[in-house]
Amino acid sequence: MRSFLRVGAMATVAATALLTAGCSSPAADQPAADGPVELSFWAWAPNIEKVVDLWNEENPEIKVTVSKQDGGDPAITKLLTAINAGSGAPDLIQAEYQKIPTLVASDALADISEGAGGLQEKFPEGVWDSVTLGGDALYAVPQDSGPMMFYYREDIFKELGLEVPTTWEEYADVARAVHASDPKRYLGTFSANDAGWFAGMAQQAGTSWWSIDGDSWGVDIDSEATEKVASYWGGLVEEGAIDNKPMYTPEWNAGLNDGSQVGWLSAIWAPGVLSGNAADTAGLWKVAPMPQWEGEEATGNWGGSSTAVTSQSEHAEAATEFATWLNTDPEAVQALADVSNVYPAATEEAESALTTAPDFFSNQPDFYDVAADVAQTVNPFTYGPNVNVAFSAYNDEFAKAADAKTEAAFVDALKAMQEITVTDLEDNGFNVK
Amino acid sequence: MSAQPATTGSTGAGSAGNTVTGDPLRPGNPAKTVAAVPERRRSNRFRSRVLTPYLMLAPGILLFAVFMAAPIFYTLYLSFQRIEVSGLGLGSGARKQVFAGFDNYAAALSDPEFGASVGRVLTYGVILIPSMLGLALLFALLLDSRRSRATTFTRVSIFLPYAVPAVISSLLWGFLYLPSVSPFYYVTERLGFDMPQILSSGLIMFGIANIALWGGVGFNMIVIYTSLKAVPNDIYEAARLDGASEMQIALRIKIPIVMPSLIMTGLFSIVATLQVFAEPTTLRPLTNTLSTSWTPLMKVYRDAFTRDDIYSAAASSIVIAAATLLISFVFLRVVQKRAFGQED
Numbered sequence: 001m002r003s004f005l006r007v008g009a010m011a012t013v014a015a016t017a018l019l020t021a022g023c024s025s026p027a028a029d030q031p032a033a034d035g036p037v038e039l040s041f042w043a044w045a046p047n048i049e050k051v052v053d054l055w056n057e058e059n060p061e062i063k064v065t066v067s068k069q070d071g072g073d074p075a076i077t078k079l080l081t082a083i084n085a086g087s088g089a090p091d092l093i094q095a096e097y098q099k100i101p102t103l104v105a106s107d108a109l110a111d112i113s114e115g116a117g118g119l120q121e122k123f124p125e126g127v128w129d130s131v132t133l134g135g136d137a138l139y140a141v142p143q144d145s146g147p148m149m150f151y152y153r154e155d156i157f158k159e160l161g162l163e164v165p166t167t168w169e170e171y172a173d174v175a176r177a178v179h180a181s182d183p184k185r186y187l188g189t190f191s192a193n194d195a196g197w198f199a200g201m202a203q204q205a206g207t208s209w210w211s212i213d214g215d216s217w218g219v220d221i222d223s224e225a226t227e228k229v230a231s232y233w234g235g236l237v238e239e240g241a242i243d244n245k246p247m248y249t250p251e252w253n254a255g256l257n258d259g260s261q262v263g264w265l266s267a268i269w270a271p272g273v274l275s276g277n278a279a280d281t282a283g284l285w286k287v288a289p290m291p292q293w294e295g296e297e298a299t300g301n302w303g304g305s306s307t308a309v310t311s312q313s314e315h316a317e318a319a320t321e322f323a324t325w326l327n328t329d330p331e332a333v334q335a336l337a338d339v340s341n342v343y344p345a346a347t348e349e350a351e352s353a354l355t356t357a358p359d360f361f362s363n364q365p366d367f368y369d370v371a372a373d374v375a376q377t378v379n380p381f382t383y384g385p386n387v388n389v390a391f392s393a394y395n396d397e398f399a400k401a402a403d404a405k406t407e408a409a410f411v412d413a414l415k416a417m418q419e420i421t422v423t424d425l426e427d428n429g430f431n432v433k
Numbered sequence: 434m435s436a437q438p439a440t441t442g443s444t445g446a447g448s449a450g451n452t453v454t455g456d457p458l459r460p461g462n463p464a465k466t467v468a469a470v471p472e473r474r475r476s477n478r479f480r481s482r483v484l485t486p487y488l489m490l491a492p493g494i495l496l497f498a499v500f501m502a503a504p505i506f507y508t509l510y511l512s513f514q515r516i517e518v519s520g521l522g523l524g525s526g527a528r529k530q531v532f533a534g535f536d537n538y539a540a541a542l543s544d545p546e547f548g549a550s551v552g553r554v555l556t557y558g559v560i561l562i563p564s565m566l567g568l569a570l571l572f573a574l575l576l577d578s579r580r581s582r583a584t585t586f587t588r589v590s591i592f593l594p595y596a597v598p599a600v601i602s603s604l605l606w607g608f609l610y611l612p613s614v615s616p617f618y619y620v621t622e623r624l625g626f627d628m629p630q631i632l633s634s635g636l637i638m639f640g641i642a643n644i645a646l647w648g649g650v651g652f653n654m655i656v657i658y659t660s661l662k663a664v665p666n667d668i669y670e671a672a673r674l675d676g677a678s679e680m681q682i683a684l685r686i687k688i689p690i691v692m693p694s695l696i697m698t699g700l701f702s703i704v705a706t707l708q709v710f711a712e713p714t715t716l717r718p719l720t721n722t723l724s725t726s727w728t729p730l731m732k733v734y735r736d737a738f739t740r741d742d743i744y745s746a747a748a749s750s751i752v753i754a755a756a757t758l759l760i761s762f763v764f765l766r767v768v769q770k771r772a773f774g775q776e777d
Contacts, residue, residue, distance in 0.1 A: 077738045084743070105522045106741065133523065192721050215520050249719045251611040260613070385522050392725050392739045399721040403634055424740070429518040 036063045037318045042079070043094035044069040045143075045305070045342055046272070051335040055325060062318045064092070072096045072305065076103070079310065083108040091313035092323060096305045097130040098196065098383040098391075100139055101210075103308065105385035110309040113138035115320035122328055122346045126380045131306050134212060134382070140306035141323040144342035146267035147375040148200045148299045151274070152187075153262045154286040154363070164288045168232060171291040175241040178262050187263045189243035189252065190233045192399040195391035196302050197247070200267070201233075202226040203300030203381040205293055209421075210384030216431040217384055222418040227411060228293075234410025237402060244402040253277040265290065267302040268343040268371050271358040283363045289374050297377045304345065343371065386424050393420040511747035512537050537748030546726045547749065551756075553638070554728050558706035561642040561649075566699060568646070569653035573691075574683050576654075577661045588658070592651035599648060603715035606644045611719060632720040644712045649705075653698040660694040661687060696768050700761055707757050710734070729753050 041052065041064050049066040056063055067090065069075035076099050082088035083106055095103060103109050116138055120128055123142050131140045150171075152164065160181055165171040175187040191197060202209065207225035211218035220226075236242035243261075245252065255261035256278035264270060274285060290299045307323040309316050326332050333349035336342050341358070344350040350372075357367035364370075384390070397413035397420075425432045515533035522528060541547055572591055576584050594602065610631040612618040621628040631640040664687070672682050688695075710730040717723040725739065726732035729749065737746035 073739075077741075080741050081738075101523070102741070105518070105528070107526075107528065135523075193718055212521065217521060244721065246718060246721065249611065250608055251613045251719075254614050386740075389740050392735060396724040396726070399724060403721040428516055428522070430522050431520050 036061045037315050039064045039092060039313075039315060039319055039322060040090035041066050041092040041094075041322075042069050042075050042090045043067075043092075043307075044071050044075060045094060045336075045340045047339045048094075048336075050339045051326065051332060054332065054335055055322060059322075062315075062322060064322055069094070072099065079103070079108055080106055083310075083312070087312065089310045089312040091310060091315055091319045093308050093310055094143065094305050095140055095308045096196075096303065097127075097142075097301070098199070098387045100131060100306070100308070101133060101383050101385045102387055104133065104139055108311055109139045110311050110313060110316045110319075111137040111139065112141075112309050112316065112320040112323070115317060116141055116324050119324065119328060122348070124345070124347060124375070124378070126301075126378050127304075127345050129380060130383065140308035141320075141327045142304075142306045142345035143327050144269075144304050144336070145345045145375065145378070146200075146269055146301050146303035146343070147371065147378050148204065148265065148267050148290055148302050149270070149371065149374055150288045150290050151264045151266055151270050151285055152288065153259060153281070153284055155284050156185075156259060156262050164286075165291045166289075168291045168293060172232075172236060172241065175236060176239075179241050182260075184260050185262055186243040186255075186260065187241075188265055189245055189247060189261065190237050190398075190402055191245075191247040192395060192402045193246040193248065194302075195394035197265070198229075198394060198398070199381070200300030200302040201229050201265075203379050204290060204298050205229050206295070206298065206379055208380065208382045209390065210382045212382065213433050216433040217425060218433040219384065219418065219422050219425065221390065221421055222414045227414060230410045230414045231407050234401065234407035237405050237410070238407050240405075244405060257281060267304075268375070269303060269341065271360045271367075272341045275358075275360040282360050285361065286364050287361065287367060287370055289370065289377075298379050299374050299377050301378055301381065304343075306345075343375075384421075384425070385430065386421060386428075389424045390417060390421040393417045508747045508750055511744055512751050515744045516742075533744065537745045538752065540745055541749045541752055546724075547729065547732060550726050550729045550732055554707060554709060557638055557642055557709065557728075558703065560638060561645055561706060562699065562702045564642070565646050565649050565702060566653060566695060568650045569698065570657055570688070570691075570695065572650065572654045573657035573661055574687060576658055577687070578679055578683070580679075588655070592655055594648050595651040597648060599644070599711035600715050602648050603644055603712045606640070606647070607716050607719050610640055610716075632716070632722060634722040637716075637720065637722045641709075641712045641716065645705075645709070649702070653702070656698050657691050657694050660691045664690050696765075699768075700764060703764060704757055704761060707753065707760070 039062060043066055049068070052064050052066050069078075072094075075093060076095065079089055079093055080103075089108070095109075100109070113132075113136065119141060124145070127142045127145055131142055132138055150165075156178075157164065160177060162174050162177055163170070165174045171187070178185050178187045199209065202225065205225040205228060207220065207223045209219065209221045209226070211220065233242070237244045252261065256264070256274065257280050259281070264274075266273070270287075275282065289297065292298065307326055309319040309323060313319050326336070327344070328346050328349060330349055330352065333344045333346055334353040336344050337350070337353040344353060354368040354371075357365050361367045394413075394417055397416045398410070401409035401413040422432060513533055513535075514530050515536060516528050517531045518528050520527060575581060576588055581587075597605075609615045609617055612628075612630065618628055629636060631637070668686060669682055672686055677685070708730055709728050713723050713727045714731060714734070717725070717727070725735045730753070733746045733749045733753070736749065737743045
């Protein structure tokens with residue numbers, strides 16, 4: 001059907017094709033003969049279609065259609081299914097950084113270093129590493145990052161006479177004080193549902209769960225640094241100073257709103273979640289850098305995503321052009337920050353796009369100054385080809401530990417996570433160090 | 434829905450047909466008429482005798498082949514394959530599909546998590562099936578008893594939860610199970626009771642069974658009630674003349690007569706129990722007590738879509754299907770004689 005149309009078009013509209021080819025984008029693979037290049041884009045960032053509209057207005061010869069996805073995980077699952085099936089994948093997909101090695105291992109992403117390799121200097125080094133996996137190929141253009149920060153209820157801190165914790169030791173003391181003031185109140189919760197959160201914590205402690213050594217993968221989930229993090233949280237849960245219920249439940253939402261969750265170790269995108277889930281508390285929250293272990297100021301990343309071109313795309317060049325525009329064009333970056341509420345990964349563009357604090361944090365005009373400083377201190381971290389396995393092992397093992405409420409169970413959970421991850425790599429035939 | 438596969442609808446409708454007629458003495462099959470075969474040429478006879486039935490069967494066979502047989506064979510094929518990665522596994526050509534022999538089956542059967550999930554499902558079935566069928570039978574008998582009032586309204590209200598999809602009902606119950614957003618906990622706390630945490634490891638099984646019970650009782654009740662309605666009244670009259678009480682009629686006449694319906698609903702419940710998925714999957718994000726492999730089907734889902742390993746998921750699926758078939762067969766063997774003994 002399609003080829004039939006194409007032949008027809010070739011025969012009858014050859015002259016038109018010649019005419020329009022002149023003014024069509026040089027990036028379009030098959031200029032004008034088929035009309036504008038049509039690109040499909042699977043994404044879940046809020047209101048991203050409005051940002052894409054800007055592109056479509058300016059680039060009539062490359063039309064991008066957004067297909068809204070439920071979120072990072074379901075979109076990737078669908079993409080992998082389409083890749084396995086051999087058809088049905090979109091041209092472009094919004095992919096979280098931790099999904100990139102998995103996608104590359106499934107041969108789902110196109111190497112776009114030719115079209116977008118020159119963008120390197122626009123992004124922080126750690127972010128760029130996660131889209132190149134440290135090699136010469138480029139698998140995606142970074143979109144946003146999620147440096148972790150500490151959010152707290154300023155009013156309740158004042159009421160209880162508490163100082164903002166700057167070290168993890170202080171955080172533990174504050175947690176005890178908060179819980180002692182009211183047995184229903186917690187400074188935070190340890191969520192066994194959010195592996196990305198825990199990975200960010202480990203990243204802050206200066207470790208990386210995977211590494212590439214020549215032709216082999218290294219897996220270091222149960223490193224000393226991560227074990228320190230696990231036993232710290234296990235200890236707080238064991239003594240009951242910290243809640244052990246998952247985040248993102250109706251109960252947790254209610255807790256944020258009614259003040260029984262007094263703080264949240266989250267990322268730069270937290271204002272969006274807080275304004276949606278805890279609307280009554282607008283203007284009561286403040287943000288501070290993460291509490292620190294000893295040593296240099298550091299933080300981890302929780303979330304953040306990129307725009308990738310899939311290996312099934314027939315218009316990789318046009319798709320690369322769009323991905324580049326979306327994440328580095330000043331107008332697009334401004335729109336991403338304003339309409340989609342993301343923290344753009346492109347350093348300079350983000351700085352000029354984000355000048356006033358989010359509405360929910362109108363009480364803290366220097367919100368983005370704090371964020372910009374924190375974003376500079378993100379530790380490097382490498383994700384491996386079976387993040388999905390490690391993360392689902394986290395869900396299961398740490399759920400058991402959080403239910404058991406003992407420090408020892410947390411350390412055991414970490415060991416189990418390491419073992420499951422390594423066994424999976426070995427069973428599949430990966431070289432493992 | 435949790436307790437019954439969708440296909441049971443047709444059976445229910447069949448029984449309902451009997452209710453409408455309400456006449457057990459109705460002749461076997463009025464549509465069955467013997468047409469005299471006129472003298473025809475051999476080719477014609479061949480066409481009508483041999484080809485026509487196949488022609489009529491063709492759509493069914495085709496649909497079955499495409500949507501049942503082919504996927505089953507493809508699953509079988511996948512279950513004997515696996516992915517072999519070389520080196521770092523990055524880039525194209527680093528992964529290839531290879532023959533795995535029985536590796537996937539061995540892995541599925543020796544995985545302690547798989548065994549544990551089967552154990553959980555069996556416990557769940559032991560809690561759910563007797564209570565669901567018991568309640569369904571009780572409600573059906575109450576509705577059928579002579580002194581019941583407002584039966585239509587009651588019947589519809591008991592049946593209504595069956596119309597709520599399992600995911601929705603799990604979300605509803607999930608809210609009710611979370612202490613800080615649940616009206617139950619609010620009320621009991623005001624009254625000074627300490628209500629136990631349903632989402633805790635000890636009670637979660639009952640919490641999930643309760644959701645399935647809520648959704649499933651109505652359907653099973655309708656099936657049993659329908660077969661009660663098909664019982665000719667003169668049997669009851671004869672019993673009453675002999676001085677039987679309503680209780681005796683229920684125990685000695687009604688229950689034995691609806692035994693085939695009970696067996697059918699029991700079989701469907703067993704199959705549905707082995708396949709429980711929606712309720713625990715929906716509740717999982719709310720609690721630490723449900724793992725991603727809490728039931729066998731959840732494990733299949735996790736392997737296929739979270740771990741991206743469709744091969745071991747295929748092997749586990751085949752194992753589950755075979756076990757379901759075996760259990761259904763054994764169940765029927767054991768109860769058949771008891772249930773249909775008189776008819777033999």
